[in-house]
Amino acid sequence: MFRLEARTSTPAWFNLALPLVAIAATLILCSGLIAIAGAGVIEAYGVMLSASLGDSYAITETLVRAAPMIFTGLAVAIAFRAKFWNIGAEGQLLAGAVASCFVGAIPMPGYLAMLLMALVGAAAGALVALVPATLRVKFKVDDVVSSLLLNSVIYYALMALIEGPWKDTFSGYPISPPIEDSANFPVLVEGTRLHLGVVVALIAAPLCWFLIARTTLGFRIRVTGENPEAARYGGINVQRVLLSTALLSGALAGLAGVGEVGGVHFQVMSDISPGYGYSGIVVAMLARLNPLGVVPAAIFLAAVMTGAEAMSRATGVPAFLSDVIQGTALLAMLVALLFTAYRIRRVGAQT
Amino acid sequence: MAGRPEGGAALPSAVSRIASQGAPLSAPLIEMRGITKSFGAVKANEAVDLSVAPGEILGLLGENGAGKTTLMNVLFGAYAPDAGEILVEGRPIAIHNSADALAAGIGMVHQHFHLAPRLTVLENLLIGIPGKSGRIDRARGLTRLTEISRQYGLSLDPNLPVSTLSVGEQQRLEIIKALFRGAKLLILDEPTAVLAPSEVDGLFAALRSMAAQGLGIIFISHKLNEVRALTHRCVVLRHGKVAGRVDHPASTTSAEMAKLMCGHEIVPPVKQASTPGASVLTLDGISTSAHAGTPLREISLFVRAGEILGIAGVSGNGQRALADVISGMLPPRAGTMMIAGKAVTQFSPRELQALGLGRIPEDRMTTGLVTNLPLADSMVLPRIGTEAFSRKGLLNPAAIRAFAEQQIKAYDIRCPGPMVRAGALSGGNLQKALLARELAFDPKVLIVSQPTRGLDIGAARFIHEKFLAMRAKGCGIIVIGEDLEELLMLSDRIAVMYEGRIAGTLPSADATVARLGLMMTGAEGRA
Numbered sequence: 001m002f003r004l005e006a007r008t009s010t011p012a013w014f015n016l017a018l019p020l021v022a023i024a025a026t027l028i029l030c031s032g033l034i035a036i037a038g039a040g041v042i043e044a045y046g047v048m049l050s051a052s053l054g055d056s057y058a059i060t061e062t063l064v065r066a067a068p069m070i071f072t073g074l075a076v077a078i079a080f081r082a083k084f085w086n087i088g089a090e091g092q093l094l095a096g097a098v099a100s101c102f103v104g105a106i107p108m109p110g111y112l113a114m115l116l117m118a119l120v121g122a123a124a125g126a127l128v129a130l131v132p133a134t135l136r137v138k139f140k141v142d143d144v145v146s147s148l149l150l151n152s153v154i155y156y157a158l159m160a161l162i163e164g165p166w167k168d169t170f171s172g173y174p175i176s177p178p179i180e181d182s183a184n185f186p187v188l189v190e191g192t193r194l195h196l197g198v199v200v201a202l203i204a205a206p207l208c209w210f211l212i213a214r215t216t217l218g219f220r221i222r223v224t225g226e227n228p229e230a231a232r233y234g235g236i237n238v239q240r241v242l243l244s245t246a247l248l249s250g251a252l253a254g255l256a257g258v259g260e261v262g263g264v265h266f267q268v269m270s271d272i273s274p275g276y277g278y279s280g281i282v283v284a285m286l287a288r289l290n291p292l293g294v295v296p297a298a299i300f301l302a303a304v305m306t307g308a309e310a311m312s313r314a315t316g317v318p319a320f321l322s323d324v325i326q327g328t329a330l331l332a333m334l335v336a337l338l339f340t341a342y343r344i345r346r347v348g349a350q351t
Numbered sequence: 352m353a354g355r356p357e358g359g360a361a362l363p364s365a366v367s368r369i370a371s372q373g374a375p376l377s378a379p380l381i382e383m384r385g386i387t388k389s390f391g392a393v394k395a396n397e398a399v400d401l402s403v404a405p406g407e408i409l410g411l412l413g414e415n416g417a418g419k420t421t422l423m424n425v426l427f428g429a430y431a432p433d434a435g436e437i438l439v440e441g442r443p444i445a446i447h448n449s450a451d452a453l454a455a456g457i458g459m460v461h462q463h464f465h466l467a468p469r470l471t472v473l474e475n476l477l478i479g480i481p482g483k484s485g486r487i488d489r490a491r492g493l494t495r496l497t498e499i500s501r502q503y504g505l506s507l508d509p510n511l512p513v514s515t516l517s518v519g520e521q522q523r524l525e526i527i528k529a530l531f532r533g534a535k536l537l538i539l540d541e542p543t544a545v546l547a548p549s550e551v552d553g554l555f556a557a558l559r560s561m562a563a564q565g566l567g568i569i570f571i572s573h574k575l576n577e578v579r580a581l582t583h584r585c586v587v588l589r590h591g592k593v594a595g596r597v598d599h600p601a602s603t604t605s606a607e608m609a610k611l612m613c614g615h616e617i618v619p620p621v622k623q624a625s626t627p628g629a630s631v632l633t634l635d636g637i638s639t640s641a642h643a644g645t646p647l648r649e650i651s652l653f654v655r656a657g658e659i660l661g662i663a664g665v666s667g668n669g670q671r672a673l674a675d676v677i678s679g680m681l682p683p684r685a686g687t688m689m690i691a692g693k694a695v696t697q698f699s700p701r702e703l704q705a706l707g708l709g710r711i712p713e714d715r716m717t718t719g720l721v722t723n724l725p726l727a728d729s730m731v732l733p734r735i736g737t738e739a740f741s742r743k744g745l746l747n748p749a750a751i752r753a754f755a756e757q758q759i760k761a762y763d764i765r766c767p768g769p770m771v772r773a774g775a776l777s778g779g780n781l782q783k784a785l786l787a788r789e790l791a792f793d794p795k796v797l798i799v800s801q802p803t804r805g806l807d808i809g810a811a812r813f814i815h816e817k818f819l820a821m822r823a824k825g826c827g828i829i830v831i832g833e834d835l836e837e838l839l840m841l842s843d844r845i846a847v848m849y850e851g852r853i854a855g856t857l858p859s860a861d862a863t864v865a866r867l868g869l870m871m872t873g874a875e876g877r878a
Contacts, residue, residue, distance in 0.1 A: 214748070216741045223732060227721040233680060233712060234732035235701030 014340055019286045019293070022332035023300065029332070030325050039315035047314045048307030058306070060192040064264065066295075066302035068093065068273070070201040071256035072280025073287060073294035074208045075125075079249035080289050081212060083225040084133060084242050088147030089253040090277025091154035092125035096254025098158055099124035101261045101268045104179025113183035114196075118258050125254020126247040128154060133246030137239045151277065159270055168267070176268040185263040195263030204252070208291035211248075221245055253277060274305075282330045288337075301326060378441035380405050380567040381426070381457070381536050386435035388421055395421040396432070397591045403536060403567040408558060410582035410600060411571045414612050414807030415777055418591040419571050423538050427459050428452045458529025459538040462545075464521050466513045472496075472524055473509035476531050492531075499530050503560050518666065519550035526557070536567040543577055544804065547665035548835065548868040555581050573807065575605040576836075587611040613809055619840070620816045623823060627843065628656035629691075631827035632708075632796045637676055637686035645669040647676065648851040649686070654796065654827040659818065661842030661859070662831040663867050669851035670800065670831045671713065677798045677829070678710040679703040690796060704733055709794030713801045713831070715781045722774030726766060727755035729773045730788045758787035763813075779810030786817055797821060800831040815841060835864045849873045 031041040052062045072089040079086035086092075100121035104113055131150060135141035161176070162168075168177045185195040212218040223231045224241045232238050260272055279301055286300070287293030308322030379402040388396045396418045403409045413419045425432045428446040436443050439455045446452050452459070466475050477492045493509055500506045505523050513521060522542060529537055539558075543551050558581065562568055572578050578585060578600055585597035587608065595611040597603050609617045633653040639646045647669050654660040664670055675681035676688065679700035688696045690706050698706075712718035720729040731740045731751050740751050755769035762783040766776050776784065782802070789797065802818070803811035818828055818841060832838050838845055839859055846856040847870040854870050 214746050216736055216744050216746060219728070219735050219741075219746060222724060223721050223728065226723045227717070229718050230721050230729070230732065233678065233700060233710070233718045234735075235699065235704055236732075237699070237701075 015288055015290070015293075018336040018339070019288070019297065019333065022286065022329060022336045025332045025336075026325055026329040029328055030321065033321060033324060034315075034317055037315075037317040037321075039317050044311050044315050044317055047311045048304065051310030052303035052307035057192060060189060060194040062299060062302045062306050063198050064193045064195070065305055066298040067198040067201040067259050067263075068256035068276040069279050069283050069298035069301055070205060070294055071252050071259065072277050073283030073298050074204060074280075074291055075249040075252035075256070076280045076284035077287060077289045077291055077294055078208060078212065078221070078252070079129075079245055080284060081225045082221045082242060082245040083228075084136075084245050084249065085144045086129060086132070086147050086246065086249050086253075087144055087281065088129060088132060088150050088277070089249075089256070089280045090273060090275065091147075091151035092128045092250045092253035093257040093260075093273050093277050094151075094154050094158050095124040095128045096121035096257030097261045097268050097272055098161065098176075098257070099254070100258040101176055101179055104183040104261060104266075105177055107180055107182075110180075110182035110184075113180060114185060114262060117179075117183065117262055118200075118255065121258035121261075122251035122254045125252070125257065126250040129246040129250025129253070130243065133243050137242055155270075158268065162268060162270065174270060178267040179261065183262065184266055185259075193264065195259070197259030197263040200255070201259065202295065204255070205291050205295045208252070208294075212291060217241075217244065253280070256280075279326060282326050282333075285330055285333045285337075301329075379403060379438070380407075380440060382438040382441075383422070383426065384436050384438070386422060386425055386437075387433045388425055388430055389433055394591050396425065398435070399588070399591070399593055401586050401593075403569060405535070405565045405567055406562050407584065408562050408568045408570055408582045410578040410585035410597075411569055411588070412573075412575075412578060412585055412608065412612055413588035413594075414809065415779055415805070416807075417588040417612070419588055420540070421591075422588070423459065423540065423569070423571065426452065426457060427538065453532050453534070456533055456535035457538070458532060458534025458536070460522065460525045460529060460540065460542060462540045464525050466521060466524065468514040469512060471510050471512050472507050472516070475513055475524060476509075476528055480532075495531060496527065499527055502564065503530070503557055505557050518545045519547070519553070522546070522554070523557070530561075534566070536569065537561065538569045538571070540571045541573065541805075542570070543572065543574060544833075545666060547833075547871055548864065549872055550665075551577070574834075575608050578608070579603065579605065589614060609808055612807070617808055617812060620812065620819055622819055622840070625657045625822060625843075627658035627827075628825060630655050631691050632677070632798075632829070633689045634677070635687045635689075637683045637688060639672050639676060639681060640684045645672065645851045647672045647683070650851075650853055651686075652846055652853060652856070654829050656795070656825045656827050657822055658844070659822050659828045659830060659842045661838035661845040662829060662848055663833070663835060663838055663845055663871060664848035664854075665871050666833055668848045668871075670848055672851070673848070674710075674713060674798060674800045674831055678708070678712070701733075707793075707795035709789035709792070709797040709826075711782075711785050711789060711797070711799040711802060713804075715778065715785060716774070719785045720773045720781060723772060725770045726759075726764075726773045726776065726784060727751050727769035730755045730758060730769075730784055733788065734792065754791070758784070758791060762787045779806045782806060782810065782814060786814060790817065790821065793824075794821075794826060797826055797828045798831075799828065801833065802830060803832075803834070803837060811837075835867050838867075839864070847871055 027045065034041050034044045052058055072093060075089045075092065076086060100117035103116045103120045128150065132143045132147035135146050136143045162174045166176050168175050185197050188194045188196065188199065212221065220236050220241045224236060224238050228238050256276055261268060265272055283294055283297040283301060286297035304325050305322045308319045311317055312319035382402040384400055386396050386399045387394065399422055411419050421430065424430045426437065428448045428451050437446060444455055446455060467478065473489065473492055473496060476496060477487050496509055505527055507520060507523055507527065513524065516524065522545065526537065542554060546554060558568055570578065570582055582600050585600050586593060587595045587597065589612060597608060630653040635651050637650045638648055645668055650673060652660065662670060662673065672681060676683050679698055682697055687694055690708060693706065695703060695706065716722055731754060734740060740747055752769055759766065759769060764780045764783045766780060773781065802814050822828060830838060830841055839862060842859050844856055844858050845862050845867065847854045847867060849871065850873065854873060
């Protein structure tokens with residue numbers, strides 16, 4: 001018989017080991033699906049690895065995919081630190097994309113356009129995140145439900161825009177008009193899609209870490225998340241901290257949308273995000289809500305996504321496997337987190 | 352007094368003494384032999400022997416961390432012992448979980464009750480009791496309840512929802528629940544901590560009646576006077592081992608028992624005479640709206656510089672609301688509050704702290720500290736935005752660490768260091784940490800709730816000395832408590848709360864436990 005026994009302390013190396021164990025468990029579990037699809041497991045994973053990280057072009061493609069997930073991962077990590085359950089990074093990303101696309105379509109000098117796109121996109125994401133936070137602070141509305149449902153509201157609002165008043169008159173497709181060429185983010189490596197936004201995302205992670213670990217706002221976010229009662233007793237304005245966290249989180253998710261518009265698609269369409277907002281939750285959990293961990297976690301998921309497409313072409317396993325891997329990774333991580341608080345004890349029969 | 356050195360064998364004399372008092376002479380109801388249980392490197396129990404005869408009330412004494420709870424958890428099946436055996440009526444048995452314990456006739460009343468508040472008394476009794484063909488056998492349950500009530504003088508209305516019961520009644524229900532399941536041995540973990548003095552008398556009468564009818568009882572407590580009044584025999588644990596056994600608690604002094612528990616003499620603190628100065632905190636006609644607990648109704652009180660005002664009362668009579676109003680957590684509906692002559696009625700906790708209000712909350716773990724973060728974070732929490740710990744929104748980690756290290760040293764807080772999870776500390780050390788964080792900034796007024804609840808004698812004494820030292824420095828202190836002897840020892844004046852009002856205020860010199868006890872039940876009006 002086995003039973004769970006509470007741990008008194010958690011070893012430090014767990015922080016690194018748990019995500020790795022979770023990822024290993026995920027790959028092992030999903031190998032069953034690959035086998036069912038009739039492909040060789042080693043071969044399939046091998047194609048995934050070489051297509052996502054095998055050469056320098058593959059690496060840049062993976063980084064381009066990782067950038068939005070770094071932003072949404074940071075957005076979720078910071079929100080979850082304060083126990084503001086922001087499941088709405090997807091909607092905030094879309095709002096950021098729409099807002100920045102509007103700005104980018106206005107003729108002006110390129111550097112100014114990029115700066116304004118970032119500012120307006122971040123502001124749009126922040127405003128969207130403020131809705132569930134305000135509802136929670138003022139009316140005790142559950143933020144999981146409200147932020148999640150808001151995603152659909154934003155998505156259909158976006159659809160209404162690009163099907164109607166904002167439809168690109170030249171193409172006739174339900175897509176927005178493109179941004180000015182001068183507003184396109186500069187490409188850093190000739191012949192790749194590696195754009196400026198990727199670098200901004202990589203810089204944002206340590207900045208967020210600094211904010212959480214070294215500033216008074218970060219201190220208040222951590223304390224509010226761990227124990228709002230003690231925070232209030234200690235003189236922290238808990239409501240204000242939650243609203244600030246929401247603004248910050250929404251702004252980061254908004255920047256994910258800005259990067260997709262300015263660096264990848266240059267316009268807005270209905271599938272501008274293949275669920276980067278939701279992947280941000282997986283990323284944040286794999287990173288154990290540590291902003292520095294968000295970068296490798298996002299790169300892992302991005303590698304799975306780019307790799308899965310190549311694997312699908314080479315072996316015939318459906319590319320949906322990447323979604324399954326994501327979902328399984330989240331579940332495996334949640335199970336792994338159990339072991340920070342508990343250990344498994346074998347209870348033998350006593351004589 | 353037969354304070355034997357560690358690990359003395361169980362006493363056959365106890366059984367014969369009980370027999371001579373008329374209880375049946377038989378094998379012990381429960382015998383624990385050589386129980387050892389380690390957690391990592393810490394030996395929580397080491398070669399502990401303990402036995403309870405039918406009809407015997409055994410006191411289990413010891414400071415926090417002495418191993419009382421671990422020992423009882425072994426007996427109740429929550430932990431498997433590393434070594435040793437448990438015998439029930441002379442037969443060795445294995446107890447893997449609470450179901451095994453109940454089957455062996457062992458019942459436990461925990462400090463925190465395990466009741467379903469929306470169900471009735473009878474329904475709570477029947478939880479987990481299989482009825483006929485999947486249905487609940489109410490009639491049989493009612494019969495058993497009536498029998499138990501009559502037999503031991505434990506009466507309760509079977510149809511009342513548990514949420515309407517007082518704390519004392521809920522405890523009675525827990526005891527009935529154990530008896531209902533056929534307990535022959537009842538373990539009570541600090542049962543009097545939540546009771547008013549009059550309720551304690553009722554509990555003791557019931558326990559004596561149960562013992563007289565052949566049940567065995569293990570009574571865990573810190574309160575030496577209660578152990579002396581109730582138990583037939585005591586086992587004292589210290590550092591996981593048996594530090595001594597007391598054969599005649601009634602004729603042993605509290606000081607002797609305290610020495611066994613701590614390993615050294617305990618000298619009560621000396622309260623110097625002091626002349627109180629001007630009022631530092633005044634409440635005038637404070638009322639609150641509905642609150643988790645009893646709301647306040649026109650509370651007026653004051654505390655002067657260099658004075659300790661005790662607030663006595665049965666828990667749930669508005670003490671929580673009073674502490675919340677004073678610490679700025681609960682804005683009052685009416686009335687005014689002043690600190691040193693300045694009206695502060697609608698001030699936030701932070702604004703009150705800035706004016707020199709120190710607070711120690713009733714609930715250290717939920718209100719005081721952030722258990723999942725480093726201890727240092729909790730220690731600087733109220734002053735994180737000040738120059739001492741941050742500048743322009745950036746934390747000063749070195750200053751935070753240095754402050755925590757300095758206080759850990761000054762208050763002898765036992766912990767691996769300032770970066771340890773606060774939740775890993777024991778209750779006494781947490782309370783010292785909270786005290787340190789408030790006293791480090793020389794408060795003019797201090798509001799503390801239940802300052803020594805759950806602490807052992809040594810830690811409690813340390814806290815008392817700090818309060819008296821603050822009083823000598825001119826701090827005005829309000830101590831909200833349920834331990835009347837503690838309040839009498841510390842306070843200059845004692846106010847009694849009853850149903851959200853101040854039932855009366857007495858100078859400590861005129862107050863006695865008996866008189867305060869009467870006022871606490873609303874029997875005596877304004878003095």
